[in-house]
Amino acid sequence: MNLAMNHALNKTLSQEKEPLTLIFWGFVIIHLLAWTLVPFFIRHTLPMDSMEGYVWGQQLEWGYDKNPFLNGWLTALAIYWGGYSGWMIYLFSQLSVILCFWAVWQLGKQFLPPVYALIGVLLLEGIQYYNFHAIDFNDNTLELSLWALLILYFYKALRSNSKLAWINCGLFAGLSVMAKYYAIVLLAPMTLFFLLFKENYKSFKSAGLYLGLTVFLLIITPHFIWLVKHDFVTLGYAVDRVSSPPTFWNHLSYPWQFFYEQLEAFCPAIFLALALLIGKKPLSLPQRLSFTTFDKYFLMIVGLGPFICTILLSLVTGFKLRAGWGQPLFSLAGILLLAYLQPRITRQRLAVFVSLLGILLSLALVGYSLAFIRGKATSSANFPGKTLAATLTQAWHQQYHQPLAYVAGSRWLSGNLAFYSKDHPHVYINWSQRLSPWINEAELEQKGGIFIWEIDKPIPEVVLKRFPRLSKVQMMQLKWLRNKNLPPIQIMVAYLPPTGIS
Secondary structure (H helix, E strand, O other), X not given: XXXXXXXXHOOHHHOOHHHHHXXXXXXXHHHHHHHHHHHHHHOOOOOHHHHHHHHHHOOOOOEOOOOEOHHHHHHHHHHHXXXXXXXXXXHHHHHHHHHHHHHHHHHHHHHOOHHHHHHHHHHHHHOHHHOHHHOOOOHHHHHHHHHHHHHHHHHHXXXXXXXXXXXXXXXXXXXXXXXXXXXXXXXXXXXXXXHHOHHHHHHHHOHHHHHHHHHHHHHHXXXXXXXXXXXXXXXXXXXXXXXXXXXXXXXXXXXXXXHHHHHHHHHHHHHHHHHHHOOOOOOOOOOOXXXXXXXXXXXXXXXXHHHHHHHHHHHHHOOOOOHHHHHHHHOOHHHHHHHHHOOOOOHHHHHHHHHHHHHHHHHHHHHHHHXXXXXXXXXXXXXXXXXXXXXXXXXXXXXXXXXXXXXEEOHHHHHHHHHHOOOOOEEEEOOOOOOOOOOOHHHHHHHOEEEEEEXXXXXXXXXXHHOOOOOOOEEEEEOOOOOOOOOOEEEEEEEEOOOOOO
């Protein structure tokens, strides 16, 4: 990788767009292949959030108990196209990443010289949110592409007042909200920037803005109708997720912890950027770049606004923040860093930068692989999901001589059984109609199913009373893959016989 990219980068000082475009797409292809194939061959099971997306996507609803519909729907599409091997789910994750790269590349060229815009994208590879943290196809990974595309078309809409740009803005705004409500921390700074500059007000006199708003409302309205009909289950989960004891210290500790975690994630990108300051070759840029007031405030408000909004939200409310929520916050970080540093690009500096980038990418891939191959600790990657599914499906067929239609229990265990079983039964999440409103318990009673749970999380007595025909509970032991010395996995299993079969 280093040799090929170094050769191409030697041509960048001319500021010609063609070699830079080749470098960009070469980088994108390397990233896409590496981070799709490595987890596919290294992992024995899907990541936890991807498995949850599969459970949701078994039925196309307008919402689910933790998130709106987009994650579940796209996971279902990935399985429809790629089958149950899981490779397409890994591909979908990386497609979201490279769409983010493309959007940042296009946006960066609006403010910076093409070589700066390119480096602004390459710096993102130094942030873990864009490589091994993006393997799990979930709402945070989806936001990488959706937020970057939304910012790009918002800028184009404001600059050109194009109907198509506004429609795309409405499309990606709606999809962002339907991936995760957290998108509000991006929409708020965008709204502030729109109102701050009077030159944006011309949009009120054109049809584009209203077309975009219409598209946005068309996308989100079905979900919020669903939400009302299902007792605001998703909002309830979101509130529970961030709730914490009402102490003054939480208002300070949670924002600080989140800030520190994001700084840790961003540090490798900062070190990569410093490589562009090494060397004493002649300057390639004759003077410092200048920005229009509009562009300067766009980068500051839209680029940094979501991060600041998140910190302020926790500071005011005492909400507990999760480190992974920072995943979509850094997409403009490379552009902002380049705009501030404005390094004089030379062949030597570019060669050092790309060499370090190649080393960093290689170390990330090797480190990710070795962490699971050595298997020193328990991990979802080494969970024997296929063994679990094959064993229980075979036992069901031998006893009842018909396909397994349902599995009930925790998302992880039930998801593994459903995904890797040849029957792909429907999952009844935690035996709860609130969490799985699409499950018909009368049909479950008729067709029967397997109930499965962790030994340290016993099945509630109320569930046993609802299903009195459940067989005697059995314990199943499974060994972790790769490291057989780890304590065995202990799983409790009970069978609900089909009607008429004892």
